[in-house]
Amino acid sequence: xxxxxxxxxxxxxxxxxxxxxxxxxxxxxxxxxxxxxxxxxxxxxxxxxxxxxxxxxxxxxxxxxxxxxxxxxxxxxxxxxxxxxxxxxxxxxxxxxxxxxxxxxxxxxxxxxxxxxxxxxxxxxxxxxxxxxxxxxxxxxxxxxxxxxxxxxxxxxxxxxxxxxxxxxxxxxx
Numbered sequence: 001x002x003x004x005x006x007x008x009x010x011x012x013x014x015x016x017x018x019x020x021x022x023x024x025x026x027x028x029x030x031x032x033x034x035x036x037x038x039x040x041x042x043x044x045x046x047x048x049x050x051x052x053x054x055x056x057x058x059x060x061x062x063x064x065x066x067x068x069x070x071x072x073x074x075x076x077x078x079x080x081x082x083x084x085x086x087x088x089x090x091x092x093x094x095x096x097x098x099x100x101x102x103x104x105x106x107x108x109x110x111x112x113x114x115x116x117x118x119x120x121x122x123x124x125x126x127x128x129x130x131x132x133x134x135x136x137x138x139x140x141x142x143x144x145x146x147x148x149x150x151x152x153x154x155x156x157x158x159x160x161x162x163x164x165x166x167x168x169x170x171x172x173x174x
Contacts, residue, residue, distance in 0.1 A: 062169035065095035069162060081154055085142030092135065092161055099168060100125060109136040128164050135160060 068091045075084030093104040096112075100122060104112050113133055116125040125132070135157050141147045149157075 060170060061095050061098035062165050064098075065091055065165050066162065069158065069165075073158065076151060076154055076158075079151075081148035081151065082142050082146060084154055085139045085148070088158070088161065089136065089139035089143065092132075092139075092164075095165060096125070099170065109133070109140055112136070124168050128167065131160050131164060 069088065072084060072087045072091060075081070075087060090105075093112075096102060097104050102112070102115060102122070102125075107115070113129065113136075116122045116129060116132075138149060138153075138157065142149065
């Protein structure tokens with residue numbers, strides 16, 4: 001007998017299983033780091049774009065006050081001196097509050113005048129104290145005692161307030 005004839009022939013039962021190459025963990029970590037950097041950069045970019053949209057240019061207080069004074073002249077044209085006095089008093093107080101950071105809308109005229117007399121940082125207001133006192137007291141008479149002034153006196157007060165606003169406005173930034 002032939003020894004080669006007696007050996008059984010072997011047949012594969014299953015196909016060979018491919019073995020995966022070893023994973024390069026350094027490349028995986030680098031990919032994750034790049035992904036995180038892109039996500040963080042996108043987050044900050046979106047945040048910056050949103051805050052940029054919310055920025056509204058600030059109109060200087062003197063411009064707002066002067067434009068509102070012009071609109072308030074309609075009261076004079078209609079002959080409503082009491083309405084004019086109330087509106088202009090509010091415009092003046094809001095201007096002073098915004099320009100000098102003094103809360104005037106919740107104070108009486110006397111309290112406000114005492115504040116500008118006592119505090120040295122309000123020297124610019126103190127220089128106009130007499131005119132302010134005259135205007136605010138006239139407005140108080142109109143608002144609370146319903147005692148209206150003549151058209152000429154209201155127009156004079158309008159000019160005095162415009163002079164005050166122009167004299168105390170902040171220097172324009174270049």
